[in-house]
Amino acid sequence: MFKTRITELLGIKYPIIGGTMMDLSLAPFVAAISNAGALGIVASAIFKDPEKLRLEIRKTRELTDKPFAVNINLFPQLMPPDNRVFLDVISAEGVRIVETSGHQAPEGLVALFKEYGMTWIHKCVGVRYARKVASLGADAVTVVGYENGGATGILNITTLVLVPSVIDAVKIPVIGGGGVADGRGLYAVLSLGAEAAIVGSRFVLSEECPVHRNLKNALCDADELSTDLIMFTVGFTHRVWMNEPARKTLEIEKRGGTLQEILPYVSGEAARKMYKTGDLNAGTISVSQAIGIPKKIMPVKDIVEEMIEQAQAIHKRMATIGMAG
Ligand SMILES: Cc1cc2nc3c(=O)[nH]c(=O)nc-3n(C[C@H](O)[C@H](O)[C@H](O)COP(=O)(O)O)c2cc1C
Structure with a gap:
């Protein structure tokens, strides 16, 4: 049933992309997403040493014979890696799909x-950025509305508006998301013209996602009001779960505080501590407004299959109301 330019281009069974999730996008989790018929993406930015990225790619390949991608991070970093070296490794290891994300188009890497x-x-996160990468020769563009978990940029466009606007602006296939947490979201973005959905936060609540059970359980109790945008004042706006460190960050920002002051709350180190120990106030975690939709931790495979079944059921319901053949 599901055949789009994206499933064809990437060689995946279902039109679902598992969003890159920084420290979480390691081999077992990524491979579980690919094995489920979606596209898993390894986050290169986790690794300071390109040889460690090489090992992670090899590990992923041992765990799946399905396609997976590697993300190249273009967000500002305190110690940015040389992405050219990462690309050499990605190519040498035979990975043929690369995703870029960040503040600018990667003009220097296109060649x-x-x-x-x-x-x-x-x-x-915007039409003009999508147009830019299409003009540079991108094979596909992913756009995420500001419901999404993680970086939201500065444009604050919802998925419902962003996806069709981008589809009207570019000819290359579009992957849409931000707020897709089940088959209803999947069907919705496909209806808007996207050729696959990107899903991040829903997969945080999977068995395979490498965060502590305490944190997953706490996120199962979240609702649509449980997130907010932080780090706007330092040019790095992120939608995160509102726990104590996130509230503290907002307080500091409201009184005009500096990056140095918020860093202890939002650093990668603090997040890693929270993921590992399950201490809910050790750091911050990116999540979507849609984190309130799923209430259950499930294996990745079941999440993907449930999404597909729900989308198919919606399609049948559409036929009963005269909206589909
Ligand atoms: C915990 C977490 C970490 C993320 N880290 C990254 C990242 O390092 N790079 C990136 O491009 N996107 C990152 N994202 C965004 C996702 O790749 C994806 O675009 C987003 O989650 C989709 O929206 P959704 O959360 O509403 O499904 C992250 C999202 C989450 C939930």
Whole structure:
């Protein structure tokens, strides 16, 4: 049933992309997403040493014979890696799909994507950014509305408006998301014209996601009001779960505090501590407004299958009300 330019381009069974999730996008989780018929994405930015990325790619390949991608991070970092070296490793290890995401289009890397024969997907949050990467030769563009977990940019466009606007603006296939947590969201973005959905936060509540059970349980109790945008004042707006460190960050921002002051609450180190120990106030975690929709921790495979079954059931219901053949 599901065949789109994206499923064809990437060689995946279902039109679902598992969003890159920084420290969480390691081999077992990524492979579980690919094995479920979606596209898993390894986050290269986790690794300071390109050889560690090489090992993670090899580990992922041992766990799945399905396609997976590697994300190249273009967000500001305190110690940015040389993405060219990462690309050499990605290519040498035979990964053919690369996703870029961040504050600018990767103009300096496009020639390498082409030289290495990679399929290049860029993720962004606005029509003008999508147009830009389409003009640079991206094979597909992912757009996420500001419901999404993680970076939201500064445009604050909802998924319902962003996806059709981008589809009208570019000819390359569009992957849409931000707020997709079940088959209703999947069907909705496909209806808007997207050729796959990107799903991040829903997969945080999977058995395989490497965060402590305490945190997953707490997120199961979240609702649509449990997130907010932080780090706007430092040019790095993120939608996160509102726990104590997130509230503290907002307080500091409201009184004009500095990056140095908020760093202890929002650093990668603090987040890793929370993921590992399950201490709910050790750091912050990106999540979507849609985190309130799923109430259950499930294996990735069941999440994907449930999404597909729900979308198919919706399609049948559409036929009963005269909306589908
Ligand atoms: C915990 C978490 C970490 C994320 N880290 C990254 C990241 O490192 N790079 C990136 O491009 N996107 C990141 N994202 C965004 C996702 O890849 C995806 O675009 C987003 O989650 C989709 O929206 P949704 O959360 O509403 O499904 C992250 C999302 C979450 C939930």
